[in-house]
Amino acid sequence: MATNSTPKKPAAPDVAEESTDIVTQPAPAARPPAIAAPVGPAVSPLAAPVTVTLSHHHEIDGTAYVPGAEILVAPEYAERLRAQGYVQP
Template sequence: MATNTTTKKPSAAAEESTESVTDTTEARPERTARRAPVVVGPPLNEGQEPVTVTLSHHLRIDGADYTPGARIPVSPDYARRLRGQGFTART
């Protein structure tokens, strides 16, 4: 297997872009705090109300861990899927 031993020279456009750096801090909008989602998992469909379920097993949804016994608001469709897969407690 052959290797290339020549060095790569930066292009003229790359050299120009490093020389002319502009400050755009005024153009950036202010950051707002992220609100917690209304439901965990998939979003609600039009006209649906969230359903609160109690988990019977550890579950990781969207990068957040939920322990057994946690009560989480989910969409009715997602609640039906969780019940079918055995993730909700029988209460």
């Protein structure tokens, strides 16, 4: 009688035996936290950075910000964002 020298693979787990625990993720925060470091163009040493709240999606330096995000920017950059409609009044 011939014998098979190939090792036998373990049986696949039965789907019915898998855990039925429900995994939930925490709900996203209603408003993203403020950014501690200024973003965008460099802030002049003579001017203090200002905090603005974005009214639209905006990407600065490769980072995407959602509406309602509060970011710290140079005063000149804040004026440009206001003129373009990215900042809430």
